[in-house]
């Protein structure tokens with residue numbers, strides 16, 4: 230009647246796959262305890278870490294849980310405790326982790342009536358509250374793990390992609406906040422066809438590289454000519470961090486989700502750690518506080 234879960238941080242977009250690609254981190258995430266109550270409804274009773282609304286309808290974990298309850302119509306309710314470790318507005322799927330965690334836990338307590346795609350679909354209702362639009366590129370890796378591709382959101386279709394051996398992510402999180410809705414609003418509505426061609430060639434190549442363990446192709450596919458040129462202006466020292474990461478052995482570097490976090494992918498833990506040191510060096514010479522994470526991608 231009670232479950233304690235870890236809801237992982239995630240990286241969305243992965244350079245070339247805006248709103249489509251994502252992967253899961255296993256070293257940072259929120260914790261939640263969810264327990265059945267006799268009284269029907271969703272009751273958020275504890276939030277530690279960051280200040281977020283307790284009212285279920287205003288909390289992303291509450292909204293996704295309410296969506297699941299409206300469909301499942303169980304004879305009970307649920308109490309949710311949230312131990313928030315992922316800072317809201319960090320670009321590593323903070324709202325997504327809340328949205329995924331509650332519905333994942335409730336599905337388990339109900340005896341798993343829903344499959345992973347259906348659980349992700351309920352989580353999308355919570356994510357929409359935070360970002361103003363329904364997208365699932367953080368949610369899908371949070372529920373499925375590893376790399377995922379969201380083929381469509383309506384109806385939701387998620388593809389689980391393979392992870393090449395020894396794939397590591399290094400993340401640097403400068404402690405400034407970027408609202409996803411703002412980062413979405415600054416993007417142009419139309420793009421030149423030549424840029425679109427480059428981008429979809431890269432997405433296809435990236436997916437092929439994951440399937441064939443082709444690190445060289447993966448490196449050449451990790452580019453973003455659509456979103457990064459616009460959003461990188463919001464992130465101080467982005468170009469320096471990116472070039473330091475590439476010089477020190479990263480396969481690629483880009484904005485994590487809507488930013489401000491910057492992600493890199495590397496082959497092997499040694500490369501991932503040397504990239505971490507190089508990125509830390511850039512921000513160490515500024516007044517901006519930051520944190521870094523290294524995580525194996527499973």
Ligand code: HSE
Nearest residue numbers: 241248366409486487
């Ligand atoms: N794909 C989303 C974006 C992820 O970049 O806006 C952040 O929620």
